[in-house]
Amino acid sequence: MAARCAASWWKPTVPASAPRMSTENGPCASVTSSLSLQDVKIPKENLLPGTEGLKSALMCLNQARYGIAWGVIGAAMACYDCALQYSLFRKQFRDQPIASHQLVQQKLAWMITEITKAQLLALQVGRLKDEGRVQHFHISMAKRNNVWMALECARMARDILGANGIADEYPVFRHMANLESVKTYEGTHDVHTLIIGAAVTGIDAF
Numbered sequence: 001m002a003a004r005c006a007a008s009w010w011k012p013t014v015p016a017s018a019p020r021m022s023t024e025n026g027p028c029a030s031v032t033s034s035l036s037l038q039d040v041k042i043p044k045e046n047l048l049p050g051t052e053g054l055k056s057a058l059m060c061l062n063q064a065r066y067g068i069a070w071g072v073i074g075a076a077m078a079c080y081d082c083a084l085q086y087s088l089f090r091k092q093f094r095d096q097p098i099a100s101h102q103l104v105q106q107k108l109a110w111m112i113t114e115i116t117k118a119q120l121l122a123l124q125v126g127r128l129k130d131e132g133r134v135q136h137f138h139i140s141m142a143k144r145n146n147v148w149m150a151l152e153c154a155r156m157a158r159d160i161l162g163a164n165g166i167a168d169e170y171p172v173f174r175h176m177a178n179l180e181s182v183k184t185y186e187g188t189h190d191v192h193t194l195i196i197g198a199a200v201t202g203i204d205a206f
């Protein structure tokens, strides 16, 4: 596959379509469509300069995945902050805030620790990028870990909020549903596991 600029896709004469998909259970802020190309021919003059086929097209994924590794930390922080405030406010049994219970504190302690670790991982990958030393498997590690961490934070926060965890009034369930999609796109969690596994063993398990 060559990396070609197909600006003409959107002209009605080209046999391509992008029917919009329903994403009610996932991200609602961006349009998600399936893309169908039928007998599309892109002229040679549309070849992007300096490209080397599929490798060039896939290189942009390193940028997007790196951005995701940072972005999901924001979702995790929003969930943590919401759960912390809620646990200090919500009183159950003996008129005590639920934040006074060890099991709730354990969840909050886990969340803030994992958020901090994720920040350090993303920061280190950023440093490697700045030095021109980053490898695709470094980025896989950051995307895989940080999305998992954020999803776990969202699930724990949802749990701390009790029944309110599913209410629109709070942002937690929205983040959780969004993060379920992020776990899949830009390379699934398991595929990034295989990328890291191949890097450390030298054996492709795909």
Ligand SMILES: Cc1cc2nc3c(=O)[nH]c(=O)nc-3n(C[C@H](O)[C@H](O)[C@H](O)COP(=O)(O)OP(=O)(O)OC[C@H]3O[C@@H](n4cnc5c(N)ncnc54)[C@H](O)[C@@H]3O)c2cc1C
Binding pocket: 023, 026, 027, 032, 181, 184, 185, 186, 187, 188, 189, 190, 191, 194, 205, 206
């Ligand atoms: C909201 C959203 C937005 C998206 N946006 C884009 C976009 O802008 N551009 C784009 O190109 N794509 C986009 N995608 C597609 C996304 O990248 C794919 O859904 C993703 O790569 C997984 O592919 P798939 O759905 O075909 O699942 P599959 O490849 O069928 O995978 C299904 C399951 O099988 C596992 N699996 C697959 N192969 C292996 C293997 N060899 N070994 C072990 N396990 C395996 C996967 O880990 C996963 O758990 C988007 C998806 C979503 C949900």
